[in-house]
Amino acid sequence: xxxxxxxxxxxxxxxxxxxxxxxxxxxxxxxxxxxxxxxxxxxxxxxxxxxxxxxxxxxxxxxxxxxxxxxxxxxxxxxxxxxxxxxxxxxxxxxxxxxxxxxxxxxxxxxxxxxxxxxxxxxxxxxxxxxxxxxxxxxxxxxxxxxxxxxxxxxxxxxxxx
Amino acid sequence: xxxxxxxxxxxxxxxxxxxxxxxxxxxxxxxxxxxxxxxxxxxxxxxxxxxxxxxxxxxxxxxxxxxxxxxxxxxxxxxxxxxxxxxxxxxxxxxxxxxxxxxxxxxxxxxxxxxxxxxxxxxxxxxxxxxxxxxxxxxxxxxxxxxxxxxxxxxxxxxxxxxxxxxxxxxxxxxxxxxxxxxxxxxxxxxxxxxxxxxxxxxxxxxxxxxxxxxxxxxxxxxxxxxxxxxxxxxxxxxxxxxxxxxxxxxxxxxxxxxxxxxxxxxxxxxxxxxxxxxxxxxxxxxxxxxxxxxxxxxxxxxxxxxxxxxxxxxxxxxxxxxxxxxxxxxxxxxxxxxxxxxxxxxxxxxxxxxxxxxxxxxxxxxxxxxxxxxxxxxxxxxxxxxxxxxxxxxxxxxxxxxxxxxxxxxxxxxxxxxxxxxxxxxxxxxxxxxxxxxxxxxxxxxxxxxxxxxxxxxxxxxxxxxxxxxxxxxxxxxxxxxxxxxxxxxxxxxxxxxxxxxxxxxxxxxxxxxxxxxxxxxxxxxxxxxxxxxxxxxxxxxxxxxxxxxxxxxxxxxxxxxxxxxxxxxxxxxxxxxxxxxxxxxxxxxxxxxxxxxxxxxxxxxxxxxxxxxxxxxxxxxxxxxxxxxxxxxxxxxxxxxxxxxxxxxxxxxxxxxxxxxxxxxxxxxxxxxxxxxxxxxxxxxxxxxxxxxxxxxxxxxxxxxxxxxxxxxxxxxxxxxxxxxxxxxxxxxxxxxxxxx
Numbered sequence: 001x002x003x004x005x006x007x008x009x010x011x012x013x014x015x016x017x018x019x020x021x022x023x024x025x026x027x028x029x030x031x032x033x034x035x036x037x038x039x040x041x042x043x044x045x046x047x048x049x050x051x052x053x054x055x056x057x058x059x060x061x062x063x064x065x066x067x068x069x070x071x072x073x074x075x076x077x078x079x080x081x082x083x084x085x086x087x088x089x090x091x092x093x094x095x096x097x098x099x100x101x102x103x104x105x106x107x108x109x110x111x112x113x114x115x116x117x118x119x120x121x122x123x124x125x126x127x128x129x130x131x132x133x134x135x136x137x138x139x140x141x142x143x144x145x146x147x148x149x150x151x152x153x154x155x156x157x158x159x160x161x162x
Numbered sequence: 163x164x165x166x167x168x169x170x171x172x173x174x175x176x177x178x179x180x181x182x183x184x185x186x187x188x189x190x191x192x193x194x195x196x197x198x199x200x201x202x203x204x205x206x207x208x209x210x211x212x213x214x215x216x217x218x219x220x221x222x223x224x225x226x227x228x229x230x231x232x233x234x235x236x237x238x239x240x241x242x243x244x245x246x247x248x249x250x251x252x253x254x255x256x257x258x259x260x261x262x263x264x265x266x267x268x269x270x271x272x273x274x275x276x277x278x279x280x281x282x283x284x285x286x287x288x289x290x291x292x293x294x295x296x297x298x299x300x301x302x303x304x305x306x307x308x309x310x311x312x313x314x315x316x317x318x319x320x321x322x323x324x325x326x327x328x329x330x331x332x333x334x335x336x337x338x339x340x341x342x343x344x345x346x347x348x349x350x351x352x353x354x355x356x357x358x359x360x361x362x363x364x365x366x367x368x369x370x371x372x373x374x375x376x377x378x379x380x381x382x383x384x385x386x387x388x389x390x391x392x393x394x395x396x397x398x399x400x401x402x403x404x405x406x407x408x409x410x411x412x413x414x415x416x417x418x419x420x421x422x423x424x425x426x427x428x429x430x431x432x433x434x435x436x437x438x439x440x441x442x443x444x445x446x447x448x449x450x451x452x453x454x455x456x457x458x459x460x461x462x463x464x465x466x467x468x469x470x471x472x473x474x475x476x477x478x479x480x481x482x483x484x485x486x487x488x489x490x491x492x493x494x495x496x497x498x499x500x501x502x503x504x505x506x507x508x509x510x511x512x513x514x515x516x517x518x519x520x521x522x523x524x525x526x527x528x529x530x531x532x533x534x535x536x537x538x539x540x541x542x543x544x545x546x547x548x549x550x551x552x553x554x555x556x557x558x559x560x561x562x563x564x565x566x567x568x569x570x571x572x573x574x575x576x577x578x579x580x581x582x583x584x585x586x587x588x589x590x591x592x593x594x595x596x597x598x599x600x601x602x603x604x605x606x607x608x609x610x611x612x613x614x615x616x617x618x619x620x621x622x623x624x625x626x627x628x629x630x631x632x633x634x635x636x637x638x639x640x641x642x643x644x645x646x647x648x649x650x651x652x653x654x655x656x657x658x659x660x661x662x663x664x665x666x667x668x669x670x671x672x673x674x675x676x677x678x679x680x681x682x683x684x685x686x687x688x689x690x691x692x693x694x695x696x697x698x699x700x701x702x703x704x705x706x707x708x709x710x711x712x713x714x715x716x717x718x719x720x721x722x723x724x725x726x727x728x729x730x731x732x733x734x735x736x737x738x739x740x741x742x743x744x745x746x747x748x749x750x751x752x753x754x755x756x757x758x759x760x761x762x763x764x765x766x767x768x769x770x771x772x773x774x775x776x777x778x779x780x781x782x783x784x785x786x787x788x789x790x791x792x793x794x795x796x797x798x799x800x801x802x803x804x805x806x807x808x809x810x811x812x813x814x815x816x817x818x819x820x821x822x823x824x825x826x827x828x829x830x831x832x833x834x835x836x837x838x839x840x841x842x843x844x845x846x847x848x849x850x851x852x853x854x855x856x857x858x859x860x861x862x863x864x865x866x867x868x869x870x871x872x873x874x875x876x877x878x879x880x881x882x883x884x885x886x887x888x889x890x891x892x893x894x895x896x897x898x899x900x901x902x903x904x905x
Contacts, residue, residue, distance in 0.1 A: 036195075090184075097180075099183070099187070140806055
């Protein structure tokens with residue numbers, strides 16, 4: 001097997017990189033592009049720590065092959081903040097102490113952003129349903145859900161003000 | 163938050179943003195597997211497919227011949243077990259016998275991860291498969307397959323005559339339990355069992371090493387304790403401690419499971435052999451099968467009281483799985499099971515038992531939750547027998563200052579009574595629970611908390627800010643809780659303190675981040691370092707002010723001359739003295755002893771049991787815990803909530819599920835199901851603050867006590883919902899249906 005060239009728009013920039021045909025998108029992001037914010041907790045789609053958004057869909061990047069990313073548009077945790085401006089979810093996670101060890105945090109923020117961007121009125125029940133694919137072992141989820149609720153309110157008020 | 167006589171603090175008790183927060187919400191924080199070095203090789207472990215088997219021969223020739231392979235190591239490369247750390251090397255790489263499925267046998271370093279995996283498959287092992295022993299009580303029987311034929315039981319009267327899987331029998335006795343039971347009006351007695359469970363940290367173990375030709379070794383690891391990891395690597399490798407530098411990365415959860423070393427000595431060896439940096443990262447199956455979960459248990463317990471509700475006597479026989487090698491699991495249970503109560507007559511027999519499962523390790527308040535699962539259910543049943551409110555029964559018998567605590571030592575300022583009072587006064591306890599198939603349960607928990615050794619340094623910067631240099635790895639916000647204690651000591655804003663966790667060459671010794679000890683013990687070292695900064699600044703200030711040094715006073719962040727003629731804030735003085743003078747670094751080092759005063763927690767839980775499916779739903783959960791002084795209340799709540807939800811998982815779902823051959827059949831997150839967002843409600847918290855007299859700000863460790871009550875609290879709730887007592891974990895739908903059908 002030889003490496004394949006993959007071209008993808010990642011966090012707003014076109015990237016061209018080489019990837020082994022058997023490598024996952026997660027491995028490509030972490031090892032070829034240095035984007036180590038996406039984490040591997042299980043390698044089989046059970047934990048959500050590697051969540052990225054690919055072509056508008058939330059995916060476990062450990063279950064996508066790197067070559068499948070050819071031509072795709074991808075947002076990782078590294079693309080969530082805009083310059084120095086944290087996303088409301090990032091700010092709420094900090095203010096609401098929604099992380100302890102922090103290893104699941106990138107996946108949760110990417111997943112919650114996808115939820116709030118597509119369903120700005122998501123309630124707690126919907127959040128718990130949508131985020132059930134993201135495992136956290138430290139927090140018991142209480143402060144994570146509260147941070148997502150608070151971020152939703154901030155995002156709604158900002159949207160309303162526009 | 164409930165507080166008793168708290169001093170007026172400026173920083174302590176506030177909820178600032180943690181210093182490492184932005185790195186962790188933006189993906190910048192570097193965890194174990196994120197370490198990458200130029201020219202790095204990838205390591206992979208060959209593991210035993212058998213639970214119990216003699217290794218007759220290992221042939222690595224084919225693996226070594228595979229193009230891309232740079233080094234292969236086996237137990238032969240490790241040398242003999244260090245005497246001070248028995249069995250440590252044998253667990254890192256098995257030599258003559260594999261004692262559990264997943265036991266590491268050999269390791270490979272290669273230019274790619276794929277080649278390393280292929281090479282590991284090419285290592286040939288000739289096995290003689292032995293029957294495994296998997297049940298703790300069966301392993302104790304004469305004639306059971308022996309894991310170690312040279313193992314004799316340590317007993318109070320010396321080693322046992324015959325070899326046995328029982329490593330140790332600890333006997334603890336106060337008063338005369340046998341006689342006291344005869345005087346009891348109500349006695350409850352039951353047999354309980356719990357299954358092996360895993361800490362379940364989301365980040366798998368990862369370690370990277372470089373062994374330089376001059377003997378300098380650098381190891382990056384997501385360990386809970388860089389210094390103990392260095393110590394263990396030194397012992398295993400026979401290499402001087404001072405030649406090994408361990409760099410702690412961010413750590414993606416541990417809960418006790420990342421104290422032991424697994425990969426660190428192996429990647430160091432592979433680097434030595436290959437001359438290249440080597441990284442090895444576990445996958446999730448490796449984590450379940452090859453690291454240390456917490457023991458399954460079998461506990462027989464008996465509790466008696468007189469009719470006025472006075473607890474008189476407790477007997478417990480506690481058998482804890484140690485897994486493949488000796489641990490000290492059951493002993494911790496004897497330190498916790500009765501420590502919440504004033505019970506005159508106590509007799510405990512505790513057994514550590516080898517079984518063909520991974521060598522067990524600590525998991526958040528190790529051994530206490532299973533002991534409380536037994537004890538707190540017996541109290542619940544006793545209250546029913548005595549026709550008393552269970553919380554009143556607990557309160558009536560709760561320990562007080564002076565009551566015998568762990569290891570027979572008297573409690574100093576135990577918070578159990580206050581936790582119970584707050585539980586009884588809580589909105590949850592005072593709201594009715596209505597509806598069919600629903601029940602409410604309560605339970606208390608105790609964990610003894612440890613102190614141990616810590617060091618910290620403080621450097622004063624030219625602009626008056628301070629750098630706090632720490633050696634305790636930050637697993638859940640301790641950079642913040644330590645920076646806050648320093649800010650309080652120096653009388654400066656929290657934002658003026660920049661904490662950094664450094665490697666083992668850059669700060670004094672720190673024991674593990676475990677035992678709920680960092681905010682307590684490393685807090686003491688930090689406060690001492692802060693006081694030494696004040697002392698040094700005062701000494702340098704005196705000649706400038708032309709006053710004797712004893713006339714320089716410091717209070718509330720302000721230096722003053724005794725006559726009041728001169729004064730300056732910490733920042734002003736620091737700028738003047740350090741901004742223009744030589745640098746200033748001061749350190750604090752403490753040995754905070756083994757015990758730090760202990761912590762109590764309590765839980766109230768409402769459940770609904772589906773009579774058709776057997777599924778237990780947690781409707782409402784309140785945890786109450788004594789934090790001594792809550793430095794950062796949000797992170798105290800976080801510890802309480804996290805412990806509660808791990809306990810919910812332990813109670814309802816989690817277990818190592820073995821087939822008869824000793825193979826764990828559920829070694830993925832899909833099948834070993836930890837709680838998800840859908841499985842739990844919001845977790846309400848009530849922080850109690852009974853200051854700990856052993857810490858300058860009254861801190862108690864808060865990490866562990868929260869996981870102790872939920873197993874029993876949920877079992878009590880299920881019993882009240884269904885009328886059937888649950889003595890075995892997990893209370894999954896199958897068990898609930900089996901125990902309640904026809905009831």
